[in-house]
Amino acid sequence: MLLLSAVMAGMGWAEGMAQESFKPAWSNVPGCEYPQVSEGMSVRVRLKAPEATKVEVAGGDGFCKEPLALTKDTEGYWSGVVTQVTPGFHYYWFLVDGVQVNDPSSVTYWGYGHPTSGVYAPTPGEDFYACKQVPHGQVREHWYFSEVTGKWRRAYVYTPAGYDTDTQTKYPILYLLHGAGENERGWSLQGRMNFILDNLIAEGKAVPMIVVMDNGQAVAKGDSTQPDMSREGLTKRTETLEQVYLKDILPTFESYYRVKPGRENRAIAGLSMGGFQTFQIGLNHTELFSYYGAFSAALIGGVMDNPSTAFNGAFADAAKFNREVKLFWFGVGSEEKMFVDMVTDARKKLSDLGIRTSYYQSENTYHEWHTWSRCLHEFAPLLFK
Amino acid sequence: MLLLSAVMAGMGWAEGMAQESFKPAWSNVPGCEYPQVSEGMSVRVRLKAPEATKVEVAGGDGFCKEPLALTKDTEGYWSGVVTQVTPGFHYYWFLVDGVQVNDPSSVTYWGYGHPTSGVYAPTPGEDFYACKQVPHGQVREHWYFSEVTGKWRRAYVYTPAGYDTDTQTKYPILYLLHGAGENERGWSLQGRMNFILDNLIAEGKAVPMIVVMDNGQAVAKGDSTQPDMSREGLTKRTETLEQVYLKDILPTFESYYRVKPGRENRAIAGLSMGGFQTFQIGLNHTELFSYYGAFSAALIGGVMDNPSTAFNGAFADAAKFNREVKLFWFGVGSEEKMFVDMVTDARKKLSDLGIRTSYYQSENTYHEWHTWSRCLHEFAPLLFK
Numbered sequence: 001m002l003l004l005s006a007v008m009a010g011m012g013w014a015e016g017m018a019q020e021s022f023k024p025a026w027s028n029v030p031g032c033e034y035p036q037v038s039e040g041m042s043v044r045v046r047l048k049a050p051e052a053t054k055v056e057v058a059g060g061d062g063f064c065k066e067p068l069a070l071t072k073d074t075e076g077y078w079s080g081v082v083t084q085v086t087p088g089f090h091y092y093w094f095l096v097d098g099v100q101v102n103d104p105s106s107v108t109y110w111g112y113g114h115p116t117s118g119v120y121a122p123t124p125g126e127d128f129y130a131c132k133q134v135p136h137g138q139v140r141e142h143w144y145f146s147e148v149t150g151k152w153r154r155a156y157v158y159t160p161a162g163y164d165t166d167t168q169t170k171y172p173i174l175y176l177l178h179g180a181g182e183n184e185r186g187w188s189l190q191g192r193m194n195f196i197l198d199n200l201i202a203e204g205k206a207v208p209m210i211v212v213m214d215n216g217q218a219v220a221k222g223d224s225t226q227p228d229m230s231r232e233g234l235t236k237r238t239e240t241l242e243q244v245y246l247k248d249i250l251p252t253f254e255s256y257y258r259v260k261p262g263r264e265n266r267a268i269a270g271l272s273m274g275g276f277q278t279f280q281i282g283l284n285h286t287e288l289f290s291y292y293g294a295f296s297a298a299l300i301g302g303v304m305d306n307p308s309t310a311f312n313g314a315f316a317d318a319a320k321f322n323r324e325v326k327l328f329w330f331g332v333g334s335e336e337k338m339f340v341d342m343v344t345d346a347r348k349k350l351s352d353l354g355i356r357t358s359y360y361q362s363e364n365t366y367h368e369w370h371t372w373s374r375c376l377h378e379f380a381p382l383l384f385k
Numbered sequence: 386m387l388l389l390s391a392v393m394a395g396m397g398w399a400e401g402m403a404q405e406s407f408k409p410a411w412s413n414v415p416g417c418e419y420p421q422v423s424e425g426m427s428v429r430v431r432l433k434a435p436e437a438t439k440v441e442v443a444g445g446d447g448f449c450k451e452p453l454a455l456t457k458d459t460e461g462y463w464s465g466v467v468t469q470v471t472p473g474f475h476y477y478w479f480l481v482d483g484v485q486v487n488d489p490s491s492v493t494y495w496g497y498g499h500p501t502s503g504v505y506a507p508t509p510g511e512d513f514y515a516c517k518q519v520p521h522g523q524v525r526e527h528w529y530f531s532e533v534t535g536k537w538r539r540a541y542v543y544t545p546a547g548y549d550t551d552t553q554t555k556y557p558i559l560y561l562l563h564g565a566g567e568n569e570r571g572w573s574l575q576g577r578m579n580f581i582l583d584n585l586i587a588e589g590k591a592v593p594m595i596v597v598m599d600n601g602q603a604v605a606k607g608d609s610t611q612p613d614m615s616r617e618g619l620t621k622r623t624e625t626l627e628q629v630y631l632k633d634i635l636p637t638f639e640s641y642y643r644v645k646p647g648r649e650n651r652a653i654a655g656l657s658m659g660g661f662q663t664f665q666i667g668l669n670h671t672e673l674f675s676y677y678g679a680f681s682a683a684l685i686g687g688v689m690d691n692p693s694t695a696f697n698g699a700f701a702d703a704a705k706f707n708r709e710v711k712l713f714w715f716g717v718g719s720e721e722k723m724f725v726d727m728v729t730d731a732r733k734k735l736s737d738l739g740i741r742t743s744y745y746q747s748e749n750t751y752h753e754w755h756t757w758s759r760c761l762h763e764f765a766p767l768l769f770k
Contacts, residue, residue: 029498029499029500030498030602031498047484048484049482049483049484050483051438051439051482051483051484052481052482052483052484053482054436096437096481096482096484096486097434097436097437097438097481097482098434098435098436098437099432099433099434099436099437099481099486100489101481101484101486101487101489102486102487102493102500104485104486104499104500105499106500107500108487108493108500113414113415113416114414114489114490115414115487115489115491115492115493115500131528131537133530136528136529136537138525138526138527138528139525139526140523140524140525140526141523141524141525141573141579142523143516143521143523144521145518152516152521164641164642165641167552188526194526217415256549256550257549
């Protein structure tokens with residue numbers, strides 16, 4: 001009887017899984033039934049590949065880091081269920097006989113340096129990034145010529161609702177940087193920054209602001225375009241990007257748009273590599289920026305080895321720093337241990353110097369976009385107040 | 386001796402092929418070496434798939450309509466050369482053991498209803514769509530609520546250079562429609578409409594104008610979202626889109642942007658399905674539009690069976706039509722025979738009624754984006770003059 005109960009319980013569980021309500025992800029190609037997402041945070045994927053001998057699915061850390069083998073039905077469809085998916089947006093892909101390919105049923109996003117499939121696994125009640133019945137800002141594709149790189153560059157610029165109707169109001173400005181492997185469209189596409197800000201502004205929680213999202217790669221005019229991944233190479237590229245910000249981006253965008261003058265109206269924030277660049281560009285120029293956001297910042301390359309002398313001595317006088325820097329904010333996902341450790345170490349060193357920082361931890365998320373969307377949602381209300 | 390010459394000539398030709406200068410396409414993912422394009426209009430593709438048993442490449446009509454089998458080298462790379470590629474942009478994809486997949490080395494574009502790889506094969510001297518050293522307009526992502534569909538919709542809007550700096554000037558407006566399988570971003574991404582207009586305006590060849598690019602699909606509030614591909618279903622959808630234009634799009638965009646009033650400042654044009662919709666929406670409302678562009682228009686479903694009574698009798702009074710409609714323009718690619726025939730037939734019928742039309746033929750292009758980019762380049766200078 002005990003055994004029977006156990007078997008029935010087991011069956012019940014199996015049936016429960018089978019009957020779990022799966023719905024097509026809202027991020028799918030219109031009309032496509034897969035991937036499907038359940039309320040229990042499982043994702044069912046499917047691919048037609050009758051002639052393939054092996055098909056797997058894999059993706060971001062919070063989705064399916066280790067490839068999961070799919071099973072084939074009689075019609076040639078390979079399918080499987082990824083369980084215990086963490087909240088929010090995840091990159092994913094198939095491995096068809098070993099070749100990494102995107103899902104034709106998914107919109108592709110720029111991730112890991114290539115177009116990559118993505119799926120949203122929403123958590124009940126968490127809708128801060130949804131397109132709601134509120135006034136919407138715009139995201140503009142803005143081409144500008146960079147004297148530093150000698151090339152035309154594409155930035156995306158968010159202008160808040162009302163920007164075009166009231167042509168006198170000036171706005172503070174946030175420079176928002178993406179990560180390695182992403183590009184300048186990441187924040188507005190998978191990061192949903194425009195909807196996050198639209199909602200915060202409509203609720204009166206954030207000040208209307210302009211947001212500039214540029215590309216995080218820059219090669220100085222005449223330099224080799226071949227990536228040099230040595231420490232010197234990375235340092236040089238960051239220095240070039242710093243020059244692009246100083247000589248091209250700030251002058252271009254702050255004269256083109258109606259931007260309030262002065263460092264008290266200027267913020268900089270970035271994720272992962274963009275967090276590193278926020279340090280390098282922003283902290284080297286505390287005369288320019290008052291608000292700093294480091295989302296899962298990649299504080300690598302010894303950048304925090306000697307904080308008392310780093311960044312042109314920004315931290316040397318803690319009282320001055322705390323007075324002038326309105327916000328020095330760190331955000332990180334609870335499950336991205338390496339970054340939690342890096343940030344904890346950096347904040348400890350800063351605290352030892354008397355530097356004041358803020359900290360936010362996104363629960364149950366990894367080094368993925370949902371961490372960063374949540375970071376922006378927490379960070380933006382603190383700006384320009 | 387004759388034989389030897391022939392053999393040598395043959396060798397020379399083969400060597401010429403081998404030595405033909407291939408360069409990475411500028412549309413590649415940054416840093417990726419393939420696909421490569423030659424001046425002789427060949428494209429070499431490559432994919433690493435050591436475990437696959439068969440890899441092919443295929444693509445748009447002017448690229449590689451019939452799948453081409455690739456050959457595998459000892460390192461597991463499959464490669465091949467597509468020859469006699471026609472000018473401009475082409476969609477393409479791989480078939481890996483029968484599964485259609487995109488090229489991880491290519492940016493993806495929305496084509497055939499899914500993310501699809503693409504490559505540009507430029508022709509010497511044809512640079513009307515290049516990003517040049519001229520003032521650039523912007524392309525804005527504009528979300529608006531549609532009362533007809535009961536949903537938020539995304540449009541892309543081109544505002545010409547100077548729109549933000551001189552806040553008094555008003556502009557004429559062009560509604561530019563995409564084809565079936567494309568979406569609202571197609572014209573500004575693969576169609577490069579912003580660069581085409583930037584260049585034309587900078588050269589003084591086109592009048593500065595605002596361009597609205599909306600999605601060509603619309604389902605009325607309460608209707609099934611399942612595609613009904615019957616003639617009745619298609620008719621209903623086009624009627625819904627017509628209502629979206631009348632009740633949502635025109636009022637929304639012409640009040641939001643600084644648009645010159647009146648039908649003499651309003652144009653409508655579209656490609657393929659968007660050409661059909663240009664007829665259905667535009668010709669049903671000659672009181673609203675003065676300029677019409679039909680690019681490779683899909684004049685299907687008997688739309689031109691009874692022209693004298695069609696479109697609310699728009700063609701019934703030819704003298705009136707010719708007086709009021711400033712431009713009724715058809716463009717088509719020389720190699721898309723079915724569309725050449727459809728357009729020829731339509732223009733014959735119109736001519737028989739005394740209706741004046743204009744015609745442009747893009748040489749050596751198929752039912753692909755280069756036909757439509759060239760069409761826009763020819764059409765835009767004729768507007769609002």
